[in-house]
Amino acid sequence: MKKFQSPKGTRDVLPAEQKYWRQVEQVLDSLARIFGYERLDLPVFESTALFQRGVGTGTDIVEKEMYTFTDKGGDSMTLRPEFTAGVIRAYLENGMASRPKPVKLWSYGPIFRYERPQAGRYRQFTQFNIEAIGEMDPALDFEIMSAAWQLFSDLKFRNLCFQINSIGCPACRPGYMEQLKAHFRSHEKDLCGDCRNRLEKNPLRLLDCKKETCKPLADRAPRAADFLCKECADHFETLKRYLDSMAMPYTVNPRLVRGLDYYTKTVFEVWAEGIGAQNAVCGGGRYDGLAEILGGPPTPGIGFAAGIERLVMTLMHQQIPVPETGRPDVYVACQDPKAMPEAVRLATLLRQAGTPAVLGFGGRSLKAQLREADNRGARFTAIIGEEELGKQAVQVRDMTKAVQEQLSWTDLITRFRRPRD
RNA sequence: GUGGGUAUAGCUCAGCUGGUUAGAGCGCCAGGUUGUGGCCCUGGAGGCCACGGGUUCGAUCCCCGUUACUCACCCCA
Numbered sequence A: 001m002k003k004f005q006s007p008k009g010t011r012d013v014l015p016a017e018q019k020y021w022r023q024v025e026q027v028l029d030s031l032a033r034i035f036g037y038e039r040l041d042l043p044v045f046e047s048t049a050l051f052q053r054g055v056g057t058g059t060d061i062v063e064k065e066m067y068t069f070t071d072k073g074g075d076s077m078t079l080r081p082e083f084t085a086g087v088i089r090a091y092l093e094n095g096m097a098s099r100p101k102p103v104k105l106w107s108y109g110p111i112f113r114y115e116r117p118q119a120g121r122y123r124q125f126t127q128f129n130i131e132a133i134g135e136m137d138p139a140l141d142f143e144i145m146s147a148a149w150q151l152f153s154d155l156k157f158r159n160l161c162f163q164i165n166s167i168g169c170p171a172c173r174p175g176y177m178e179q180l181k182a183h184f185r186s187h188e189k190d191l192c193g194d195c196r197n198r199l200e201k202n203p204l205r206l207l208d209c210k211k212e213t214c215k216p217l218a219d220r221a222p223r224a225a226d227f228l229c230k231e232c233a234d235h236f237e238t239l240k241r242y243l244d245s246m247a248m249p250y251t252v253n254p255r256l257v258r259g260l261d262y263y264t265k266t267v268f269e270v271w272a273e274g275i276g277a278q279n280a281v282c283g284g285g286r287y288d289g290l291a292e293i294l295g296g297p298p299t300p301g302i303g304f305a306a307g308i309e310r311l312v313m314t315l316m317h318q319q320i321p322v323p324e325t326g327r328p329d330v331y332v333a334c335q336d337p338k339a340m341p342e343a344v345r346l347a348t349l350l351r352q353a354g355t356p357a358v359l360g361f362g363g364r365s366l367k368a369q370l371r372e373a374d375n376r377g378a379r380f381t382a383i384i385g386e387e388e389l390g391k392q393a394v395q396v397r398d399m400t401k402a403v404q405e406q407l408s409w410t411d412l413i414t415r416f417r418r419p420r421d
Numbered sequence B: 001g002u003g004g005g006u007a008u009a010g011c012u013c014a015g016c017u018g019g020u021u022a023g024a025g026c027g028c029c030a031g032g033u034u035g036u037g038g039c040c041c042u043g044g045a046g047g048c049c050a051c052g053g054g055u056u057c058g059a060u061c062c063c064c065g066u067u068a069c070u071c072a073c074c075c076c077a
Helices: A015-035 A048-055 A060-064 A084-093 A138-154 A173-185 A193-201 A203-208 A215-220 A230-245 A308-317 A337-352 A366-375 A409-416
Strands: A045-047 A068-070 A076-079 A103-112 A124-133 A160-166 A264-272 A280-286 A301-307 A330-334 A357-359 A380-384 A393-398 A403-408
Touching: A015 A103, A015 A138, A015 A308, A045 A048, A045 A084, A048 A060, A048 A076, A048 A084, A084 A103, A084 A124, A084 A301, A124 A138, A124 A308, A138 A160, A138 A230, A138 A264, A138 A280, A138 A301, A160 A230, A173 A203, A173 A215, A203 A215, A230 A264, A264 A301, A280 A308, A301 A308, A330 A337, A330 A366, A337 A357, A337 A380, A337 A409, A366 A380, A393 A409, A403 A409
Parallel strands: A330 A357, A330 A380
Antiparallel strands: A045 A076, A068 A076, A103 A124, A124 A301, A160 A264, A264 A280, A280 A301, A380 A393, A393 A403
Protein backbone atom coordinates (compact mmCIF):
# COMPACT_ATOMS: atom_id res chain seq x y z
CA MET A 1 0.00 0.00 0.00
CA LYS A 2 1.18 3.46 -0.81
CA LYS A 3 2.43 5.32 2.21
CA PHE A 4 0.45 8.34 3.27
CA GLN A 5 2.17 11.70 3.26
CA SER A 6 1.04 15.11 4.33
CA PRO A 7 -0.59 16.84 1.35
CA LYS A 8 1.70 18.93 -0.86
CA GLY A 9 2.40 22.31 0.66
CA THR A 10 1.34 21.29 4.17
CA ARG A 11 3.59 20.40 7.06
CA ASP A 12 3.65 18.86 10.50
CA VAL A 13 4.84 21.10 13.30
CA LEU A 14 6.77 18.55 15.34
CA PRO A 15 7.34 18.79 19.11
CA ALA A 16 10.91 20.05 18.62
CA GLU A 17 9.61 23.14 16.80
CA GLN A 18 6.80 23.95 19.22
CA LYS A 19 8.83 26.16 21.51
CA TYR A 20 9.30 28.65 18.69
CA TRP A 21 5.58 28.70 17.96
CA ARG A 22 4.84 29.16 21.60
CA GLN A 23 7.25 32.08 21.77
CA VAL A 24 5.66 33.78 18.75
CA GLU A 25 2.15 33.20 20.07
CA GLN A 26 3.01 34.63 23.47
CA VAL A 27 4.57 37.74 21.94
CA LEU A 28 1.50 38.21 19.72
CA ASP A 29 -0.90 37.80 22.58
CA SER A 30 0.84 40.40 24.70
CA LEU A 31 1.28 42.72 21.71
CA ALA A 32 -2.48 42.71 21.13
CA ARG A 33 -3.05 43.50 24.80
CA ILE A 34 -0.49 46.31 24.85
CA PHE A 35 -2.01 47.99 21.79
CA GLY A 36 -5.62 47.42 22.86
CA TYR A 37 -6.80 44.97 20.21
CA GLU A 38 -9.52 42.38 20.87
CA ARG A 39 -9.52 38.85 19.52
CA LEU A 40 -11.91 37.85 16.76
CA ASP A 41 -12.14 34.24 15.57
CA LEU A 42 -13.66 33.62 12.18
CA PRO A 43 -14.81 30.58 10.21
CA VAL A 44 -12.08 28.93 8.18
CA PHE A 45 -14.31 28.95 5.10
CA GLU A 46 -16.62 31.62 3.77
CA SER A 47 -18.87 32.16 0.80
CA THR A 48 -16.70 32.24 -2.34
CA ALA A 49 -18.29 35.51 -3.43
CA LEU A 50 -16.93 37.28 -0.34
CA PHE A 51 -13.37 36.77 -1.50
CA GLN A 52 -14.15 37.40 -5.16
CA ARG A 53 -15.62 40.77 -4.26
CA GLY A 54 -13.34 41.65 -1.38
CA VAL A 55 -9.96 40.55 -2.67
CA GLY A 56 -10.72 41.35 -6.30
CA THR A 57 -11.25 39.21 -9.37
CA GLY A 58 -8.09 40.47 -11.06
CA THR A 59 -5.79 39.19 -8.32
CA ASP A 60 -3.70 36.04 -8.44
CA ILE A 61 -5.38 34.88 -5.25
CA VAL A 62 -8.85 34.84 -6.76
CA GLU A 63 -7.75 33.85 -10.26
CA LYS A 64 -5.80 30.74 -9.39
CA GLU A 65 -5.04 30.23 -5.73
CA MET A 66 -8.33 29.59 -3.95
CA TYR A 67 -9.41 26.28 -2.45
CA THR A 68 -13.01 26.40 -3.61
CA PHE A 69 -15.58 23.64 -3.26
CA THR A 70 -19.30 23.18 -3.57
CA ASP A 71 -20.95 21.98 -0.37
CA LYS A 72 -23.77 19.47 -0.21
CA GLY A 73 -26.32 22.26 -0.33
CA GLY A 74 -24.89 23.43 -3.65
CA ASP A 75 -23.24 26.61 -2.30
CA SER A 76 -19.76 27.60 -3.37
CA MET A 77 -17.42 27.88 -0.41
CA THR A 78 -13.74 28.85 -0.19
CA LEU A 79 -11.10 28.17 2.45
CA ARG A 80 -9.99 31.64 3.50
CA PRO A 81 -7.00 32.90 1.45
CA GLU A 82 -6.60 35.92 3.78
CA PHE A 83 -8.28 37.43 6.83
CA THR A 84 -9.32 40.96 5.97
CA ALA A 85 -12.44 40.26 3.89
CA GLY A 86 -13.78 37.97 6.62
CA VAL A 87 -13.03 40.52 9.34
CA ILE A 88 -14.97 43.24 7.51
CA ARG A 89 -17.81 40.79 6.86
CA ALA A 90 -17.99 40.06 10.60
CA TYR A 91 -17.71 43.76 11.44
CA LEU A 92 -20.69 44.60 9.23
CA GLU A 93 -22.73 41.52 10.12
CA ASN A 94 -22.39 42.05 13.88
CA GLY A 95 -23.07 45.78 13.87
CA MET A 96 -19.65 46.63 15.22
CA ALA A 97 -19.97 50.04 13.53
CA SER A 98 -21.88 51.13 16.62
CA ARG A 99 -18.82 50.64 18.81
CA PRO A 100 -16.23 53.31 19.56
CA LYS A 101 -13.99 53.90 16.52
CA PRO A 102 -11.59 52.64 15.59
CA VAL A 103 -12.69 49.08 16.23
CA LYS A 104 -9.45 47.21 16.83
CA LEU A 105 -9.42 43.46 16.20
CA TRP A 106 -6.89 40.68 15.82
CA SER A 107 -7.18 37.13 14.48
CA TYR A 108 -4.96 34.10 14.24
CA GLY A 109 -5.23 30.88 12.30
CA PRO A 110 -4.68 28.88 9.13
CA ILE A 111 -4.87 30.44 5.67
CA PHE A 112 -5.03 28.51 2.39
CA ARG A 113 -3.59 29.31 -1.02
CA TYR A 114 -3.07 26.84 -3.84
CA GLU A 115 0.47 27.66 -4.99
CA ARG A 116 3.67 25.79 -5.79
CA PRO A 117 5.39 25.34 -2.45
CA GLN A 118 8.94 26.52 -1.85
CA ALA A 119 11.05 27.71 1.07
CA GLY A 120 8.77 29.77 3.32
CA ARG A 121 5.70 29.19 1.19
CA TYR A 122 3.00 26.68 2.00
CA ARG A 123 -0.50 25.92 0.79
CA GLN A 124 -1.72 25.90 4.36
CA PHE A 125 0.05 28.49 6.47
CA THR A 126 -0.72 30.52 9.57
CA GLN A 127 -1.33 34.22 9.84
CA PHE A 128 -1.57 36.72 12.62
CA ASN A 129 -3.87 39.49 11.44
CA ILE A 130 -4.59 42.85 12.99
CA GLU A 131 -7.13 45.43 11.79
CA ALA A 132 -8.27 48.88 12.94
CA ILE A 133 -11.59 49.85 11.38
CA GLY A 134 -13.46 53.17 11.10
CA GLU A 135 -10.75 55.79 11.37
CA MET A 136 -8.88 57.84 8.74
CA ASP A 137 -6.29 59.47 11.00
CA PRO A 138 -2.71 58.82 9.78
CA ALA A 139 -1.83 58.38 13.44
CA LEU A 140 -3.66 55.09 13.14
CA ASP A 141 -1.48 54.09 10.18
CA PHE A 142 1.44 54.88 12.42
CA GLU A 143 -0.02 52.83 15.28
CA ILE A 144 -0.42 49.80 13.04
CA MET A 145 3.12 50.06 11.72
CA SER A 146 4.40 50.64 15.18
CA ALA A 147 2.69 47.42 16.31
CA ALA A 148 4.55 45.60 13.52
CA TRP A 149 7.74 47.28 14.67
CA GLN A 150 7.24 46.23 18.27
CA LEU A 151 6.32 42.70 17.24
CA PHE A 152 9.70 42.25 15.60
CA SER A 153 11.64 43.99 18.30
CA ASP A 154 9.91 41.88 20.99
CA LEU A 155 10.89 38.80 18.99
CA LYS A 156 14.50 40.14 18.95
CA PHE A 157 14.75 40.03 15.16
CA ARG A 158 17.76 41.63 13.49
CA ASN A 159 18.31 42.88 9.94
CA LEU A 160 14.77 43.75 9.05
CA CYS A 161 13.79 46.11 6.30
CA PHE A 162 10.62 48.23 6.45
CA GLN A 163 9.21 49.24 3.07
CA ILE A 164 6.43 51.77 2.67
CA ASN A 165 4.59 53.45 -0.17
CA SER A 166 1.34 55.24 -0.91
CA ILE A 167 -0.75 54.09 -3.84
CA GLY A 168 -3.40 56.81 -3.71
CA CYS A 169 -7.17 56.68 -3.61
CA PRO A 170 -10.08 56.59 -6.08
CA ALA A 171 -9.62 60.33 -6.61
CA CYS A 172 -6.00 60.27 -7.71
CA ARG A 173 -5.21 56.72 -8.74
CA PRO A 174 -7.06 56.71 -12.09
CA GLY A 175 -5.00 59.67 -13.27
CA TYR A 176 -1.84 57.94 -12.21
CA MET A 177 -2.88 54.72 -13.89
CA GLU A 178 -3.33 56.56 -17.18
CA GLN A 179 0.17 58.00 -16.92
CA LEU A 180 1.51 54.58 -16.05
CA LYS A 181 -0.21 52.86 -18.95
CA ALA A 182 0.93 55.58 -21.34
CA HIS A 183 4.51 55.12 -20.19
CA PHE A 184 4.52 51.36 -20.68
CA ARG A 185 2.44 51.41 -23.83
CA SER A 186 5.10 53.50 -25.52
CA HIS A 187 7.55 50.66 -24.82
CA GLU A 188 5.11 47.80 -25.24
CA LYS A 189 7.33 45.87 -27.64
CA ASP A 190 10.10 45.68 -25.01
CA LEU A 191 7.87 44.18 -22.33
CA CYS A 192 7.77 40.52 -21.36
CA GLY A 193 4.64 38.52 -22.10
CA ASP A 194 3.36 38.67 -18.55
CA CYS A 195 3.70 42.42 -18.48
CA ARG A 196 1.85 42.89 -21.76
CA ASN A 197 -1.07 41.08 -20.17
CA ARG A 198 -0.84 43.20 -17.05
CA LEU A 199 -0.85 46.40 -19.05
CA GLU A 200 -4.62 46.70 -19.28
CA LYS A 201 -5.66 44.49 -16.41
CA ASN A 202 -3.42 45.59 -13.56
CA PRO A 203 -0.77 48.10 -14.63
CA LEU A 204 0.52 48.55 -11.06
CA ARG A 205 1.93 45.06 -11.24
CA LEU A 206 4.33 46.06 -14.00
CA LEU A 207 6.29 48.03 -11.43
CA ASP A 208 6.95 44.79 -9.65
CA CYS A 209 8.36 42.79 -12.57
CA LYS A 210 11.80 41.36 -11.85
CA LYS A 211 12.70 40.57 -15.46
CA GLU A 212 15.85 42.27 -16.67
CA THR A 213 14.05 43.60 -19.72
CA CYS A 214 11.21 45.23 -17.77
CA LYS A 215 13.15 46.48 -14.77
CA PRO A 216 14.71 49.55 -16.43
CA LEU A 217 11.31 50.54 -17.76
CA ALA A 218 9.79 50.13 -14.33
CA ASP A 219 12.54 52.26 -12.82
CA ARG A 220 11.79 55.10 -15.21
CA ALA A 221 8.02 54.80 -14.79
CA PRO A 222 6.08 57.64 -13.18
CA ARG A 223 5.87 57.23 -9.41
CA ALA A 224 2.59 56.99 -7.57
CA ALA A 225 3.86 59.34 -4.89
CA ASP A 226 4.18 62.13 -7.50
CA PHE A 227 0.53 61.88 -8.53
CA LEU A 228 -1.17 61.75 -5.17
CA CYS A 229 -4.07 64.12 -4.57
CA LYS A 230 -3.65 66.64 -1.77
CA GLU A 231 -5.48 64.47 0.74
CA CYS A 232 -3.35 61.39 0.01
CA ALA A 233 -0.13 63.37 -0.13
CA ASP A 234 -0.84 65.03 3.22
CA HIS A 235 -1.77 61.69 4.73
CA PHE A 236 1.49 60.14 3.55
CA GLU A 237 3.56 63.09 4.74
CA THR A 238 2.00 63.04 8.18
CA LEU A 239 2.62 59.31 8.51
CA LYS A 240 6.27 59.73 7.56
CA ARG A 241 6.64 62.53 10.12
CA TYR A 242 5.33 60.22 12.84
CA LEU A 243 7.75 57.50 11.78
CA ASP A 244 10.65 59.96 11.73
CA SER A 245 9.77 61.42 15.09
CA MET A 246 9.84 57.98 16.68
CA ALA A 247 13.07 57.10 14.85
CA MET A 248 11.59 54.10 13.09
CA PRO A 249 13.75 53.40 10.06
CA TYR A 250 11.97 52.73 6.78
CA THR A 251 12.52 52.88 3.05
CA VAL A 252 10.04 54.55 0.72
CA ASN A 253 9.72 52.01 -2.07
CA PRO A 254 7.86 53.41 -5.09
CA ARG A 255 7.63 49.92 -6.56
CA LEU A 256 5.84 48.43 -3.58
CA VAL A 257 2.32 47.82 -4.86
CA ARG A 258 0.90 44.72 -3.16
CA GLY A 259 -1.28 42.10 -4.71
CA LEU A 260 -4.75 42.80 -3.43
CA ASP A 261 -7.20 45.19 -5.10
CA TYR A 262 -8.58 46.78 -1.98
CA TYR A 263 -5.55 48.75 -0.85
CA THR A 264 -5.60 52.57 -0.78
CA LYS A 265 -3.05 55.11 0.41
CA THR A 266 -0.58 53.48 2.78
CA VAL A 267 0.93 50.08 1.93
CA PHE A 268 3.89 48.47 3.65
CA GLU A 269 5.89 45.27 3.96
CA VAL A 270 8.60 44.02 6.26
CA TRP A 271 11.39 41.88 4.84
CA ALA A 272 13.66 39.47 6.67
CA GLU A 273 16.82 37.96 5.28
CA GLY A 274 18.02 34.38 5.31
CA ILE A 275 14.74 32.51 4.97
CA GLY A 276 14.80 32.07 1.20
CA ALA A 277 13.34 34.04 -1.67
CA GLN A 278 10.07 34.52 0.19
CA ASN A 279 11.32 37.16 2.54
CA ALA A 280 8.19 39.15 3.38
CA VAL A 281 7.32 38.41 7.00
CA CYS A 282 4.60 41.00 7.22
CA GLY A 283 2.48 42.96 4.79
CA GLY A 284 -0.44 45.33 5.05
CA GLY A 285 -1.97 48.65 4.31
CA ARG A 286 -5.05 50.83 4.25
CA TYR A 287 -8.29 49.69 2.58
CA ASP A 288 -10.72 52.58 2.77
CA GLY A 289 -13.06 51.23 0.09
CA LEU A 290 -13.41 47.63 1.18
CA ALA A 291 -16.48 47.92 3.43
CA GLU A 292 -18.41 49.55 0.60
CA ILE A 293 -17.36 46.86 -1.85
CA LEU A 294 -18.84 44.36 0.59
CA GLY A 295 -22.14 46.24 0.77
CA GLY A 296 -21.57 48.29 3.92
CA PRO A 297 -21.37 52.01 4.57
CA PRO A 298 -18.14 53.88 3.71
CA THR A 299 -15.71 52.72 6.38
CA PRO A 300 -11.95 53.23 6.32
CA GLY A 301 -9.61 50.61 7.74
CA ILE A 302 -6.00 49.57 8.03
CA GLY A 303 -4.22 46.41 9.06
CA PHE A 304 -1.47 43.93 8.43
CA ALA A 305 -0.86 40.21 8.40
CA ALA A 306 2.27 38.33 9.45
CA GLY A 307 3.12 34.77 8.39
CA ILE A 308 3.87 32.69 11.46
CA GLU A 309 5.91 30.04 9.64
CA ARG A 310 8.22 32.78 8.36
CA LEU A 311 8.51 34.29 11.82
CA VAL A 312 9.42 30.88 13.22
CA MET A 313 11.94 30.38 10.41
CA THR A 314 13.52 33.74 11.20
CA LEU A 315 13.65 32.92 14.90
CA MET A 316 15.50 29.69 14.10
CA HIS A 317 17.70 31.17 11.38
CA GLN A 318 18.85 34.02 13.63
CA GLN A 319 19.37 31.51 16.45
CA ILE A 320 17.35 33.57 18.88
CA PRO A 321 17.06 31.76 22.22
CA VAL A 322 13.54 30.83 23.31
CA PRO A 323 12.34 29.20 26.56
CA GLU A 324 12.41 25.41 26.64
CA THR A 325 9.07 23.74 27.03
CA GLY A 326 7.82 20.40 28.25
CA ARG A 327 10.44 19.52 30.87
CA PRO A 328 8.98 17.48 33.71
CA ASP A 329 9.81 18.44 37.30
CA VAL A 330 9.82 14.87 38.52
CA TYR A 331 10.43 11.49 36.89
CA VAL A 332 9.08 8.64 39.01
CA ALA A 333 11.21 5.49 38.77
CA CYS A 334 11.15 2.21 40.62
CA GLN A 335 13.97 -0.20 41.13
CA ASP A 336 11.82 -3.31 41.12
CA PRO A 337 8.66 -3.81 39.06
CA LYS A 338 6.78 -4.83 42.21
CA ALA A 339 6.99 -1.18 43.31
CA MET A 340 5.02 -0.13 40.23
CA PRO A 341 1.65 0.19 42.01
CA GLU A 342 3.28 2.65 44.42
CA ALA A 343 4.93 4.55 41.56
CA VAL A 344 1.59 4.89 39.81
CA ARG A 345 0.03 6.28 43.00
CA LEU A 346 2.88 8.69 43.62
CA ALA A 347 2.82 10.07 40.07
CA THR A 348 -0.92 10.58 40.36
CA LEU A 349 -0.59 12.44 43.67
CA LEU A 350 2.14 14.68 42.25
CA ARG A 351 0.01 15.57 39.25
CA GLN A 352 -2.99 16.26 41.42
CA ALA A 353 -0.77 18.78 43.21
CA GLY A 354 -0.02 20.42 39.84
CA THR A 355 3.52 19.05 39.48
CA PRO A 356 4.58 18.04 35.97
CA ALA A 357 5.51 14.40 36.56
CA VAL A 358 6.25 11.49 34.24
CA LEU A 359 6.45 7.80 35.03
CA GLY A 360 8.87 5.11 33.95
CA PHE A 361 6.93 2.35 32.20
CA GLY A 362 7.59 -1.19 31.15
CA GLY A 363 9.46 -2.59 34.16
CA ARG A 364 12.83 -1.62 32.75
CA SER A 365 16.09 -1.46 34.66
CA LEU A 366 16.74 1.50 36.94
CA LYS A 367 19.65 2.43 34.69
CA ALA A 368 17.31 2.60 31.72
CA GLN A 369 14.80 4.66 33.67
CA LEU A 370 17.43 7.18 34.73
CA ARG A 371 18.63 7.44 31.17
CA GLU A 372 15.09 8.18 30.11
CA ALA A 373 14.69 10.75 32.89
CA ASP A 374 17.81 12.43 31.59
CA ASN A 375 16.64 12.37 27.98
CA ARG A 376 13.33 13.89 28.94
CA GLY A 377 15.08 16.68 30.79
CA ALA A 378 13.58 15.83 34.17
CA ARG A 379 14.87 18.13 36.92
CA PHE A 380 14.49 15.47 39.61
CA THR A 381 13.98 11.73 39.72
CA ALA A 382 11.99 10.13 42.53
CA ILE A 383 13.20 6.56 42.97
CA ILE A 384 11.30 3.90 44.88
CA GLY A 385 13.99 1.39 45.84
CA GLU A 386 14.10 -1.69 48.08
CA GLU A 387 14.48 0.40 51.21
CA GLU A 388 11.68 2.82 50.36
CA LEU A 389 9.22 0.14 49.32
CA GLY A 390 6.10 0.15 51.51
CA LYS A 391 7.31 3.14 53.55
CA GLN A 392 5.76 5.97 51.54
CA ALA A 393 9.29 7.19 50.93
CA VAL A 394 11.50 7.92 47.91
CA GLN A 395 15.07 8.75 47.02
CA VAL A 396 14.92 12.19 45.35
CA ARG A 397 17.78 12.70 42.95
CA ASP A 398 18.70 16.14 41.69
CA MET A 399 19.60 15.43 38.06
CA THR A 400 21.84 18.44 37.57
CA LYS A 401 23.72 18.25 40.87
CA ALA A 402 23.74 14.43 40.95
CA VAL A 403 22.94 14.34 44.66
CA GLN A 404 20.02 12.63 46.36
CA GLU A 405 18.23 12.33 49.68
CA GLN A 406 15.42 10.29 51.16
CA LEU A 407 12.09 12.07 51.49
CA SER A 408 8.59 11.07 52.50
CA TRP A 409 5.90 11.26 49.83
CA THR A 410 4.21 14.14 51.64
CA ASP A 411 7.44 16.15 51.79
CA LEU A 412 8.08 15.46 48.12
CA ILE A 413 4.59 16.53 47.13
CA THR A 414 4.77 19.66 49.28
CA ARG A 415 8.10 20.67 47.87
CA PHE A 416 7.02 20.38 44.23
CA ARG A 417 3.43 21.56 44.59
CA ARG A 418 2.54 24.15 41.97
CA PRO A 419 -0.37 26.48 42.45
CA ARG A 420 -2.66 26.36 39.43
CA ASP A 421 -4.68 29.27 38.17
C1' G B 1 1.63 27.08 -14.99
C1' U B 2 7.49 27.20 -16.31
C1' G B 3 12.56 25.77 -15.17
C1' G B 4 16.81 23.38 -12.19
C1' G B 5 18.30 19.81 -8.34
C1' U B 6 17.59 15.37 -5.36
C1' A B 7 15.49 10.32 -4.07
C1' U B 8 20.17 4.68 0.15
C1' A B 9 18.33 3.07 8.09
C1' G B 10 13.86 7.22 12.29
C1' C B 11 17.53 11.78 11.05
C1' U B 12 22.21 13.68 8.33
C1' C B 13 24.80 11.43 4.61
C1' A B 14 29.08 7.82 2.42
C1' G B 15 29.06 4.00 -1.30
C1' C B 16 35.72 5.00 -6.17
C1' U B 17 35.09 4.44 -13.67
C1' G B 18 28.60 -1.25 -12.61
C1' G B 19 31.09 -6.93 -9.09
C1' U B 20 28.86 -10.97 -4.87
C1' U B 21 26.91 -10.55 3.10
C1' A B 22 24.78 -2.26 1.60
C1' G B 23 28.13 1.33 5.38
C1' A B 24 29.17 5.55 9.00
C1' G B 25 27.65 9.31 12.52
C1' C B 26 23.47 10.68 15.45
C1' G B 27 19.07 8.58 17.62
C1' C B 28 16.66 4.13 19.78
C1' C B 29 17.15 -0.62 22.77
C1' A B 30 20.24 -3.80 25.88
C1' G B 31 24.70 -4.87 28.55
C1' G B 32 29.79 -3.27 31.05
C1' U B 33 28.02 -8.22 38.23
C1' U B 34 26.47 -6.18 44.20
C1' G B 35 20.05 -0.31 44.15
C1' U B 36 21.62 5.03 39.80
C1' G B 37 21.54 9.09 34.09
C1' G B 38 25.18 12.30 31.23
C1' C B 39 31.38 10.58 29.26
C1' C B 40 33.57 5.97 27.50
C1' C B 41 33.39 0.70 25.71
C1' U B 42 30.54 -3.63 23.67
C1' G B 43 26.37 -5.68 21.35
C1' G B 44 21.39 -5.37 19.02
C1' A B 45 17.08 -3.87 16.27
C1' G B 46 16.08 -1.15 11.89
C1' G B 47 16.93 -0.82 4.39
C1' C B 48 12.24 -4.81 -1.72
C1' C B 49 18.97 1.38 -2.13
C1' A B 50 11.29 5.85 -4.34
C1' C B 51 8.48 2.98 -8.26
C1' G B 52 8.32 0.76 -13.40
C1' G B 53 10.98 -0.59 -17.60
C1' G B 54 15.77 -1.00 -20.47
C1' U B 55 21.28 -2.08 -21.30
C1' U B 56 24.48 -6.04 -19.07
C1' C B 57 26.85 -12.43 -17.20
C1' G B 58 25.73 -9.00 -13.21
C1' A B 59 22.65 -2.41 -11.61
C1' U B 60 22.24 1.34 -5.33
C1' C B 61 25.59 2.95 -9.47
C1' C B 62 24.45 3.71 -16.63
C1' C B 63 19.78 5.04 -19.89
C1' C B 64 14.32 6.12 -20.34
C1' G B 65 9.67 6.90 -17.95
C1' U B 66 6.55 7.71 -13.50
C1' U B 67 5.90 9.65 -8.72
C1' A B 68 7.48 12.35 -4.63
C1' C B 69 10.43 15.91 -2.37
C1' U B 70 13.17 20.42 -2.95
C1' C B 71 14.90 25.24 -4.79
C1' A B 72 13.74 29.15 -8.06
C1' C B 73 10.40 32.08 -11.56
C1' C B 74 5.33 34.16 -11.02
C1' C B 75 2.98 36.07 -6.66
C1' C B 76 2.80 36.66 -1.70
C1' A B 77 2.72 35.71 4.56
